[in-house]
Structure formats: C-alpha cells, structure tokens
Amino acid sequence: MALLKINGLKIHYPLRGGLFRRVVDHVKAVDGLSLELQRGETYGLVGESGCGKTTAGRTVIGLIPATSGDILFEGTRISGLPRREFARYRRDIQMIFQDPYSSLNPRKRVLDIVAEPIRNFERLSPQEERRKVQFFVERVGLPAESLLKYPHEFSGGQRQRIGIARALTLNPKLIIADEPVSSLDVSVQAQVLNFMKDIQREFQLTFLLISHDLGIIRHMCDRIGIMYRGRLVEEGTREDVFANPQHIYAKRLISAIPNPDPRQRQEQQRLRLELEQEYEKLKTSYFDHEGRAHPLKRITDTHSAAIL
Numbered sequence: 001m002a003l004l005k006i007n008g009l010k011i012h013y014p015l016r017g018g019l020f021r022r023v024v025d026h027v028k029a030v031d032g033l034s035l036e037l038q039r040g041e042t043y044g045l046v047g048e049s050g051c052g053k054t055t056a057g058r059t060v061i062g063l064i065p066a067t068s069g070d071i072l073f074e075g076t077r078i079s080g081l082p083r084r085e086f087a088r089y090r091r092d093i094q095m096i097f098q099d100p101y102s103s104l105n106p107r108k109r110v111l112d113i114v115a116e117p118i119r120n121f122e123r124l125s126p127q128e129e130r131r132k133v134q135f136f137v138e139r140v141g142l143p144a145e146s147l148l149k150y151p152h153e154f155s156g157g158q159r160q161r162i163g164i165a166r167a168l169t170l171n172p173k174l175i176i177a178d179e180p181v182s183s184l185d186v187s188v189q190a191q192v193l194n195f196m197k198d199i200q201r202e203f204q205l206t207f208l209l210i211s212h213d214l215g216i217i218r219h220m221c222d223r224i225g226i227m228y229r230g231r232l233v234e235e236g237t238r239e240d241v242f243a244n245p246q247h248i249y250a251k252r253l254i255s256a257i258p259n260p261d262p263r264q265r266q267e268q269q270r271l272r273l274e275l276e277q278e279y280e281k282l283k284t285s286y287f288d289h290e291g292r293a294h295p296l297k298r299i300t301d302t303h304s305a306a307i308l
C-alpha cells in the first residue's frame with residue numbers, strides 16, 4: 001500500500017474584490033493532482049514558480065484545506081478531517097521549511113524549538129525531553145551546548161539542521177521538504193542534502209521533496225513528478241524522466257539545465273532540437289500564417305507551454 005496517495009486534488013484560493021470583499025474568482029493553485037509515494041522513496045515534485053507545489057505540500061500537512069479530491073495516508077483519508085482527528089496523523093508527517101531564518105522562533109532557545117513537537121504530542125518529564133532533544137541535536141551534527149543558544153547564533157546551514165532535528169523528534173514516516181536548501185549558500189546546500197539522505201536511511205523516512213531546481217531533484221529523488229499549472233504533466237523514475245522526457249514542458253525544463261558533462265550536454269542539445277521542432281509544429285497548428293491564434297481551437301497546456 002502506498003504511504004501517501006493524492007487523488008484528484010484541487011485547491012482553489014478565493015479571490016476577493018469589490019466593496020464587500022466578495023469572492024469574485026478563484027486561483028486554481030492545484031487543479032487535479034494525483035500521485036503516490038511508496039515507503040522509503042524520495043519523490044521529487046518539480047515545476048516552475050506558481051505551479052502549485054507549495055500549496056500541494058501544505059495541504060498534505062493540513063495547513064490548507066483541499067477544495068476537492070482525497071489525500072490518503074497509509075490508506076486512511078486524511079483530507080477533510082476535523083483538526084483534532086487530523087492531529088493523530090500529523091505526528092507521522094513533518095515538514096522541513098524553505099527558510100531556516102523565518103521558520104525558527106528567534107525568541108526561543110534551540111531546546112524549546114526542537115522540543116515543540118514533543119510537547120504537543122508526548123508527555124515526557126523535563127529530563128526525558130531534554131535527553132531526547134539532545135540526541136537529535138547531536139545527531140544533526142550540532143554540539144550539546146547548542147540547546148541553550150538562540151537561532152541567530154547559528155549559520156544558515158546549522159539553522160536548517162535545527163529545523164531537521166525538530167522534524168525528526170516524533171519519529172515521522174513522511175517528511176515534506178519544501179525547497180529545503182534554496183535559501184542556503186551553494187557550498188552548504190550539498191552538505192544539507194547529503195545529510196538528508198543519511199537520515200533517510202537511518203530513520204527509514206519517505207521524502208516528498210519540493211523544488212524548482214532540477215539539479216537537486218536529480219541528486220536526491222528516486223521518482224519525479226513534473227507539475228505544470230496545478231497538475232502533473234509527467235511522472236517517472238529519475239532515469240526515465242531525465243533521459244526521455246515526454247511532455248513538451250518537461251523537455252523544456254530538462255533541456256535548460258546547465259550541465260558540465262559533455263555527453264549529457266550532447267543529449268540536451270538533441271532534446272532542444274527535438275523540442276524546437278515540436279514547438280514549430282504546435283505553433284503552426286495553433287496560429288495562422290500571420291501569427292493569429294486559431295479562433296476555434298481551445299488552448300491546451302501543451303500549446304501554452306510551447307507558446308510561452
């Protein structure tokens with residue numbers, strides 16, 4: 001059974017306007033997303049800014065309500081559950097946030113930050129709690145003295161490790177990591193990503209890794225889903241998606257990665273040529289010879305990707 005199953009998920013944000021702030025329209029941030037995560041894998045959700053990745057991740061963790069569709073965790077429907085019932089699953093699903101600067105409370109010491117989930121879900125004595133927090137803080141590579149320090153006393157990479165320690169304390173099954181290294185220096189990014197791989201093995205974690213960076217996705221993920229305008233346009237193993245992307249948008253993304261390896265550069269060149277030909281075909285089928293849109297043709301996602 002899949003650890004997480006997302007089925008036809010739609011999340012529409014109401015847009016309000018006018019004098020009485022009535023709902024005048026909706027932003028279809030996620031519009032029919034379906035995917036499955038198997039235990040122990042890293043699934044990469046990738047796509048350009050605004051395609052709905054963050055919204056989807058936050059809905060899985062219960063921060064944003066789904067408009068329709070289902071989210072199943074270990075076979076149980078968790079979307080639409082009242083807060084109290086959802087809390088039972090909440091400890092199994094943790095999140096690593098994008099920004100280690102704003103996601104840690106600057107007024108709290110590391111001990112209190114990392115202990116927060118424990119205090120919400122477990123009743124431990126202060127000694128047991130401290131022992132547990134210390135174990136995870138040391139496990140993420142920080143010295144025990146860190147417990148009494150405040151977030152501003154750490155570097156970006158260290159703060160992200162504090163966020164990871166906090167996510168690990170309840171022994172979760174699934175971790176949603178939304179752009180976990182995008183706010184870190186490039187030199188620190190690889191360290192944090194490799195560390196995530198280590199803890200995945202050690203704690204048998206499943207990752208839903210959200211990123212717009214295909215380099216990171218390729219380094220980390222077993223399977224990849226490419227999101228475009230609120231839904232998946234392509235999904236497959238890392239090898240398949242990178243070697244043989246099918247959807248025109250996936251080809252466009254992959255052909256644009258800077259690549260130092262000459263063999264892969266050649267492959268990208270081939271992909272780019274193929275893509276140009278496809279664009280031309282699509283454009284000629286959609287526009288007339290003067291470049292006007294065909295009045296009777298409905299614009300599809302593929303057309304949009306070709307035209308953009």
Ligand SMILES: Nc1ncnc2c1ncn2[C@@H]1O[C@H](COP(=O)(O)OP(=O)(O)OP(=O)(O)O)[C@@H](O)[C@H]1O
Pocket residue numbers: 013014027028029030047048049050051052053054055056212
């Ligand atoms: N609270 C909100 N109210 C209205 N629209 C929103 C809200 N949050 C996000 N959106 C819109 O929903 C769409 C999807 O946003 P989302 O942040 O999920 O995309 P994303 O792929 O994660 O992008 P990014 O990588 O830039 O965060 C965008 O068009 C965004 O402007």
